Amino acid sequence: MPDADKPREKCGVVGIISENGSHAPSYLYFALRALQHRGQESAGIAVQGKNIKCIKHLGLVSDVFNTKNLNKLKGKAGIGHVYYSQKLSKPENAQPHVIPTAIGEIALAHNGVIVNTEELKRELRIRGHVFLKGAEEEAMAYILADEIQRSDDILKAIKVLMRKLNGSYCLTLLHNGRVFGIRDPYGIRPLCLGEMKDGFVVASESVALDVLNAKVLRDVECGEVVELTREGVVSRQMVKKSHKAHCFFEYVYFARADSVLEGRNIYEVRQRAGARCAEEHPVDADLVIPIPDSGRSHAYGFSHKMNVPVIEGLMKNRYIGRTFIMPDQKSRDISIREKVNPIPDVIRGKRVVLVDDSIVRGTTITRIVQAVRDAGAKEIHVRIGSPPLIAPCYLGIDMENREQFLANEKTIEEIRAETTADSVGYISVDGVVDAIGIPKEDLCLGCVTDKYPLDIPCEMHRFQKTLPDYEE
Ligand code: SF4
Structure with a gap:
């Protein structure tokens, strides 16, 4: 279960084509389970038979699917989706969305956020479209449907769609038995391509390929469309930008530690970030303790660099499921201890680095600092493997306003005082960029720099507007 004090990824996508029609639905199921960390609110699979058949509902992948309903899905081509919504969970928000069009159904699964959705919807309403669900994917499907009707060519339609969309998107698309993977021209969210023994797969993260024993071929390029066929993968570079903007937060938090994004092993990136944080903020200490589970890889890097032992001094209860917002301080304290409990015998009298x-909000770290102090720690130092979060994410991560951030308009000393730690140190922006190993100009660092790689309508008053620089 995700930590309520951590941002949440909005979605994970997968698309598969398999020579064997009975395998595709189960492949999609296992791939979605591997992507479960990217969305826990709903899951869905759409498979092409005579028509597109889609099963989706609120719940984890293992709640939504069982042998009986998976057996009802038959087809060699399909797409899948796991979803997290910032809004109230509603079954109609579950994806894939299947939209009927004059030339056959389109099923779409989307990871990301389109920042010009309202503008697109206005145009589409003028052209007579009615929005039944209100989802941005509905707008995408209508744009595709209109263009397919005009040109009878799905690829031309995808190109038109990509030129109209502004924002982050990794899409899997199913139409008349054809499966496409589409990545936005900045490559904000991840998408990779793999080869199975009996077909091909495109998915948000390589862990979904690993579980299928698929060979990771490569990342889908920024602005590229890949079509999975039984014979191979057909690639088209549809749109290009002058630079990339991979989300740096995928590397430090969202992606699974065993994933590989853009050739970087996530576990190693986090270890490097921990080591860099130790270089930037050294401290005399007896023990390094990871905050489970998110701080583990960083803690190993920190410990190694400082030559201070790392121990699991905080135990996490993995079985409590979703927790509720507690009405009073005493209940909140019980709630955090229920989730993460210190081991006093290893902490007592020690100078500890957490x-x-x-x-994000700082509520969890503040309560953990208190619990570790209650367990007898002599000193408590907090070290963080990403720079202070100060600005919202408009591109697919659940961080909506500045006020929610602990670091919002605060000095490090004010943050230290609020957490009650003896010291607090965050890795620098340059430090995390070095740890990731991708040039700064090819990363999105919007939530830590307050500068976004593309025009965000509600931020436009803050920055000078620039026009999109698409190239053919
Ligand atoms: S603003 Fe932050 S979380 Fe959002 S895409 Fe950019 S780096 Fe990622």
Whole structure:
């Protein structure tokens, strides 16, 4: 279960084509389970038979699917989706969305956020479209349907769609038995391509390929469309930008530690970030303790660099499921101890470094500091593997306003005082960029720099507007 004090990824997508029609639905099921960390609110699979058949509902992948309903899905081509919504969970928000069009159904699964959705919807309403669900994917499907009707060519339609969309998107698309993977021209969210023994797969993260024993071929390029066929993968570079903007937060928190994004092993990136944080904020200490589970890889890097032992001094209860907002301080204290409990015998009298990947609101770290102090720690130092979060994410991560951030308009000393730690140190922006190993200009660092890689309508008053620089 995700930590309520951590940002949440909005979605994970997968698309598969298999020579064997009975395998595709189960492949999609296992791939979605591997992507479960990217969305826990709903799950869905759409498979092409005579028509597209889609099963989706609120719940974890293993809640939504069982042998009986998976057996009802038959087809060699399909797409899948796991979803997290910032809004109230509603079954109609579950994806894939299947939209009927004059030339056959389109099933769409989307990871990301389109920042010009309202503008697109206005145009589409003028052209007579009615929005039944209100989802941005509905707008995408209508754009595709209109263009397919005009040109009878799905690829031309996808190109038109990509030129109209502004924002982050990794899409899997199913139409008349054809499966496409589409990545936005900045490559904000991840998408990779793999080869199975009996077909091909495109998915948000390589862990979904690993579980299928698929060979990871490569990342889908920024602005690229890949079509999975039984014979191979057909690639088209549809749109290009002058730079990329991979989300740095995928590397420090969202992606699974065993994933590989853009050739970087996530576990190693986090270890490097922990080591860099130790270089930037050294401290005399007896023990390094990871905040479970998110701070573990960073803590190992920190410990190694400082030559201070790392121990699991905080135990996490993995079985309590979703927790509720507690009405009073006493209940909140019980709630955090129920989730993460210190081991006093290893902590007592020690100078402790608590390491985590990020701090959003700061409620969890503050309560953990208190619990560790109650367990007898002599000193408590907090070290964080990402720079202070200060600005919202408009591109697919659940961080909506500045006020929610602990670091919002605060000095490090004010943050230290609020957490009650003896010291607090965050890795620098340059430090995390070095740890990731991708040039700064090819990363999105919007939530830590307050500068976004593309025009965000509600931020436009803050920055000078620039026009999109698409190239053919
Ligand atoms: S603003 Fe932050 S979380 Fe959002 S895409 Fe950019 S780096 Fe990722």
